[in-house]
Each structure stands twice: as structure tokens, then as C-alpha cells.
Amino acid sequence: xxxxxxxxxxxxxxxxxxxxxxxxxxxxxxxxxxxxxxxxxxxxxxxxxxxxxxxxxxxxxxxxxxxxxxxxxxxxxxxxxxxxxxxxxxxxxxxxxxxxxxxxxxxxxxxxxxxxxxxxxxxxxxxxxxxxxxxxxxxxxxxxxxxxxxxxxxxxxxxxxxxxxxxxxxxxxxxxxxxxxxxxxxxxxxxxxxxxxxxxxxxxxxxxxxxxxxxxxxxxxxxxxxxxxxxxxxxxxxxxxxxxxxxxxxxxxxxxxxxxxxxxxxxxxxxxxxxxxxxxxxxxxxxxxxxxxxxxxxxxxxxxxxxxxxxxxxxxxxxxxxxxxxxxxxxxxxxxxxxxxxxxxxxxxxxxxxxxxxxxxxxxxxxxxxxxxxxxxxxxxxxxxxxxxxxxxxxxxxxxxxxxxxxxxxxxxxxxxxxxxxxxxxxxxxxxxxxxxxxxxxxxxxxxxxxxxxxxxxxxxxxxxxxxxxxxxxxxxxxxxxxxxxxxxxxxxxxxxxxxxxxxxxxxxxxxxxxxxxxxxxxxxxxxxxxxxxxxxxxxxxxxxx
Numbered sequence: 001x002x003x004x005x006x007x008x009x010x011x012x013x014x015x016x017x018x019x020x021x022x023x024x025x026x027x028x029x030x031x032x033x034x035x036x037x038x039x040x041x042x043x044x045x046x047x048x049x050x051x052x053x054x055x056x057x058x059x060x061x062x063x064x065x066x067x068x069x070x071x072x073x074x075x076x077x078x079x080x081x082x083x084x085x086x087x088x089x090x091x092x093x094x095x096x097x098x099x100x101x102x103x104x105x106x107x108x109x110x111x112x113x114x115x116x117x118x119x120x121x122x123x124x125x126x127x128x129x130x131x132x133x134x135x136x137x138x139x140x141x142x143x144x145x146x147x148x149x150x151x152x153x154x155x156x157x158x159x160x161x162x163x164x165x166x167x168x169x170x171x172x173x174x175x176x177x178x179x180x181x182x183x184x185x186x187x188x189x190x191x192x193x194x195x196x197x198x199x200x201x202x203x204x205x206x207x208x209x210x211x212x213x214x215x216x217x218x219x220x221x222x223x224x225x226x227x228x229x230x231x232x233x234x235x236x237x238x239x240x241x242x243x244x245x246x247x248x249x250x251x252x253x254x255x256x257x258x259x260x261x262x263x264x265x266x267x268x269x270x271x272x273x274x275x276x277x278x279x280x281x282x283x284x285x286x287x288x289x290x291x292x293x294x295x296x297x298x299x300x301x302x303x304x305x306x307x308x309x310x311x312x313x314x315x316x317x318x319x320x321x322x323x324x325x326x327x328x329x330x331x332x333x334x335x336x337x338x339x340x341x342x343x344x345x346x347x348x349x350x351x352x353x354x355x356x357x358x359x360x361x362x363x364x365x366x367x368x369x370x371x372x373x374x375x376x377x378x379x380x381x382x383x384x385x386x387x388x389x390x391x392x393x394x395x396x397x398x399x400x401x402x403x404x405x406x407x408x409x410x411x412x413x414x415x416x417x418x419x420x421x422x423x424x425x426x427x428x429x430x431x432x433x434x435x436x437x438x439x440x441x442x443x444x445x446x447x448x449x450x451x452x453x454x455x456x457x458x459x460x461x462x463x464x465x466x467x468x469x470x471x472x473x474x475x476x477x478x479x480x481x482x483x484x485x486x487x488x489x490x491x492x493x494x495x496x497x498x499x500x501x502x503x504x505x506x507x508x509x510x511x512x513x514x515x516x517x518x519x520x521x522x523x524x525x526x527x528x529x530x531x532x533x534x535x536x537x538x539x540x541x542x543x544x545x546x
Contacts, residue, residue: 088543095536102533114522116461119469125476126449131442132246134483136435137170138235144195144213147171148223155227160239162246166439167239169230191428193226204229206425234425238432241410245439254370255410256344258437260492263345264302264405265373268389269310269335272354276380278389280304283398286391290402293426294409297434297488301343310335310351321359321377326367329375346408347373348401350389352380366400374404410436434488441491442479448498449475455502463507471501 149171157164192210202215202225213229215222231239256262266284270276284302291300313331321329330337330349339345356379359365366376376397378389411429449472456464478494481487 092540095540098533099537116463118456118464119466121453121456121464121469121472122476123453126446126453126472129446129449129476129479131439131446132165134166134439134442136167136439136486138168138191139170139172140191140193140230141172142193142195142226144193145222147226151223152227152230156231159231160243162243163239166246167242167435193229195222204233206234206428208425208427209431234428235432237429238436241432241436242439245436245443253410254368254407256346256371256408258440258492258495259298259344260489260496261299261301261343263339263341263343264300265337265339265345265347266302266304266401267337267347267349268304268306269349269351270306270308271310271312271352273308275308276306276352276387276389278306278350278394279391280394282391283394286395287398287402290405293430297430297437298409305336307336312353316357319356319358321357321367323360326359327369329367330369330372345373346405348404349373349375350378350397351375352378354380364400366404368404368407371408373408374401376400409433435486437488438482438486438491441488441495442482445475445479445491445494445498448495448502452498452502465504465506468501468504468507471497471504475501 149169152169156167156169160167190209193213194210195213195215198214198216200214200216202213204214205212211229211234213226215225266280268276268278268280281304284304294300311331311334313328313333314325337347357377358379359367359377364376365379366374368374378397406429411433452468452472456462475494475497478490478497482491482494
């Protein structure tokens with residue numbers, strides 16, 4: 001109890017000499033005892049001979065004594081904390097244990113369960129990767145005259161500057177020649193040029209990978225003519241395609257995107273319900289050599305079907321399908337053309353209408369649908385009802401489908417009956433397709449990986465699982481191997497790995513959980529617990545100050 005010095009002096013005297021001070025003070029806590037206490041203390045003090053200074057008694061103000069005894073501060077403090085020291089100690093120990101548990105166990109556990117794992121990706125390797133460092137060296141041997149190699153290379157750089165680093169010619173006296181003429185499957189892809197003198201007009205013929213050049217003895221600029229043959233005829237399509245790819249021009253071709261396997265669906269659609277069979281299995285045996293030509297590039301899985309009552313989506317009163325309506329000829333709603341395979345499906349349809357039907361500006365009565373397939377209109381003859389389309393009748397149709405297949409795979413038209421005096425070679429076109437496919441796959445793989453890096457940099461809260469990292473490394477290694485071995489299969493593996501890295505399911509599902517949702521998830525749990533702990537800490541700190 002804290003009283004003023006003056007009051008304390010009299011209370012102390014009263015306690016020591018009268019012996020009733022403590023009880024009086026305690027009784028003073030009730031209103032009825034205040035007056036009695038006042039009378040007793042005044043009576044005892046007035047009769048005391050020990051009081052040295054009677055003036056102090058006069059100065060003692062009754063109201064001051066009662067005011068200090070009425071609401072003592074010590075009594076307020078005693079009402080705040082009435083618990084025993086043992087309980088207070090236990091409370092403090094529990095508070096410290098809870099705080100320690102939260103700091104040592106709760107917080108690490110919270111970080112462990114909420115931290116987003118992000119595997120370290122080789123970002124610098126991806127950003128610094130140069131797709132144009134792939135170098136397709138074309139081994140070529142010229143017989144019959146001394147070729148000016150530097151002239152050919154300088155003119156190539158002038159005509160196609162974008163592919164100067166990617167595509168080049170090598171000759172037998174150069175060290176790169178032996179390495180270039182052996183590709184990944186150990187087959188020889190060497191091109192031979194034979195020069196022949198003739199008195200007639202200059203011309204050339206192509207037979208597989210051999211180019212026979214006929215020029216007049218009076219011809220002086222043979223190198224210029226050879227340049228035109230190679231870069232304006234034989235390799236023109238390849239160089240133009242590579243140049244467009246380097247410049248990132250939009251691909252407007254009808255070709256499918258590359259895949260390691262395609263599904264070939266051969267369908268016979270009959271407009272009415274009259275039964276009609278076809279010897280497609282026997283005819284496909286003769287079609288197989290065409291597919292074998294592409295075995296180093298891709299593979300095929302063939303299937304057949306027959307559908308009756310395949311009605312057209314619209315009628316053609318004039319019996320002619322206009323060119324601008326070819327893309328809407330297919331009745332996707334009623335015809336069963338669905339395929340749930342992961343690999344692309346190339347459709348080839350033989351459509352038998354119940355009335356005569358033709359295709360505008362088409363001598364073969366067929367047409368091609370971009371990135372979908374080909375259609376052949378087969379008008380039924382009167383005697384075809386309840387009959388069979390023979391293998392002999394299907395052969396020219398499959399030749400048309402072979403041409404369409406090559407176009408859909410980004411190869412110029414193919415004709416199995418091409419003669420040697422025509423400037424066309426399927427082998428050279430397949431070689432060009434391999435090189436273009438390798439470059440496309442490497443370029444698309446790198447584009448996928450760079451898109452992945454941009455995605456991860458923009459979404460900081462998205463997880464990067466270890467599977468993504470492994471697929472990224474696998475893709476980069478396959479890209480390097482494809483550049484070294486010039487292998488279509490390896491480049492396709494690089495593309496598959498980059499797609500797997502970008503579309504990793506663990507990463508994709510996390511992209512749809514925004515970080516703002518974490519507050520809504522954890523606040524109902526951490527809010528009540530946290531508030532209790534904070535208030536207890538504040539209370540403990542306040543008691544220590546007092």
C-alpha cells in the first residue's frame with residue numbers, strides 16, 4: 001500500500017501502539033467501517049503522548065486520509081492478479097513452450113507443406129542455343145570438268161543468304177566429304193554430276209541421285225549452268241523452305257505437322273444403301289512400297305472401312321463441285337470420321353454417289369483437303385450395283401492417293417511411272433524432306449523450351465517438377481545428337497521430350513491454383529491459433545513491465 005508520507009506516519013503509529021491499525025485498515029475497505037475507523041484513529045491519536053507535533057494533527061485532513069484509504073492503488077493491483085506464483089510460473093512456461101514449438105516445428109512444417117518446388121532448369125543453355133548451327137553438308141561429285149567450288153558457294157550465299165550457315169556443298173577433295181556422305185543409317189547420300197558434251201541444246205536429266213548435264217562444246221560458262229541446275233532446279237524447293245523456316249515465316253502449306261507415326265484411314269463411302277465391296281487389302285499390298293520409301297522419316301498404320309448412306313451435306317444440282325466448296329464437301333456431322341488415336345490421321349476417301357458427280361477443274365475427279373486428306377469421286381457404272389471394286393480399278397486411285405500423301409507430307413508430287421528424261425527424282429526429294437524435317441524438329445523443340453522458360457518466369461508460383469527438368473535435358477541432348485547424326489528419329493525424340501516438358505501434368509495443374517487462394521486456405525486455421533498466441537505474448541510482456 002502506498003500512502004502519502006504524512007498519512008503513513010500516523011498509520012504506522014496506530015499499528016505499533018494500538019494494535020488495531022491493520023484490522024482498521026482492512027475494515028476500511030467497507031463503507032460502514034470507514035466512519036468507525038476514522039473516529040478510533042482520531043481518538044487514539046489525540047490521546048497519545050508520543051505525538052510530538054500537535055500541529056501535524058491539525059494539518060491532518062480527514063478527507064485526505066479517507067481518500068487515500070478509500071481506493072488504494074495496491075488493492076487495484078491485488079485484484080488484477082490473484083493467482084498464485086506457481087500458477088503464474090506454469091502459465092509462462094506453457095507460453096514459452098508453445099512459442100518454441102511453433103518456431104522449431106510449426107514454421108518449418110508450414111514452409112515444407114507450402115513451399116513450391118522449382119527444379120533448376122538449364123535456362124542459359126536454352127537461351128544461348130543456336131538452331132542455325134546445324135550444318136547440312138551435301139556431298140557432291142562433279143565429273144567431266146573442273147568445278148569452281150568457291151564460285152558455287154559465293155553464289156549460294158547471294159541467292160540464299162539465310163541458309164549460308166545451315167546448308168553447304170562439300171566436294172571429294174575436302175575432309176568433310178567422307179563424313180557427309182554417310183548419314184545416320186549408314187546409307188550413302190552422295191550426289192553425282194556427270195557432264196557430257198553434245199551438239200544439241202544444253203539440258204539435264206536426273207536419275208535417282210545422279211544428274212547428267214549435257215552442254216554444247218561452244219558453251220563457255222559451264223559453272224553458271226551447273227549453278228542454275230543445282231540451286232534453281234534440284235535443290236530449289238529445299239533451299240526456299242529452309243530459308244522460310246530461318247525467317248520464321250508462317251507455314252501456309254497443306255502438309256501435316258511432323259509425327260513419328262501417322263494413321264492412314266482408307267474409306268469407301270456409298271451415298272445410298274446398295275451393297276458395294278472393294279479389294280482394298282490386295283491393292284494396299286502394291287501401295288506398301290510407297291510407304292517403304294518413307295521408313296527413314298516416319299511410319300504408318302493403315303486401316304479401312306465401308307460406310308453406306310453417306311449423304312452429302314448439300315446437293316449439287318449441276319453435278320459439279322465448285323473449287324471454292326471443296327473444303328465443305330465432307331459431312332463431318334453424319335460421316336463416321338472420328339479417330340481417338342494420339343497420332344495424326346490422314347484420311348483417303350473413295351466416294352460413290354448415286355448420281356454422276358464431278359470436281360471442277362480436275363481431270364482425275366479428285367481433290368486434296370489441307371491437313372486432312374484426299375477425296376476421290378468414283379461415279380458408279382450401271383453394272384456396279386451389288387458388285388466389287390477390283391484391285392485393278394483401285395490401282396489408279398491409290399496412285400492418286402500416293403501423290404496426295406506426299407503433298408500432305410510436304411513432298412512434291414510423286415509419280416511411280418516418271419521417266420528418266422524428266423527432271424524429277426524421288427530420292428532427292430526424300431533427302432530434302434529428311435533435312436527439312438530435322439531442322440523443323442530442332443527448331444520446334446527449341447521454341448517449346450523457350451516458351452517454357454518464359455512461362456516459368458512469368459508465373460513464379462508454378463511448380464517445376466523433376467520430370468520437367470529431365471525432359472528438358474533429354475530434349476537438349478537429343479537436339480545436339482540430331483545435329484551431329486542428321487537423324488530424323490533423334491530429332492523427333494527431341495520434339496517429343498520438349499512437348500512432354502511443356503505439358504507436364506504436375507506443372508499444368510498447379511498453374512490453375514493462384515497464390516491468392518493460399519490466404520483463403522490457411523487463414524481459417526492459422527487465424528484463431530495465431531490470435532490466441534499473440535494476445536498471450538502481449539499479456540506476458542505487460543506483466544513483466546509491471
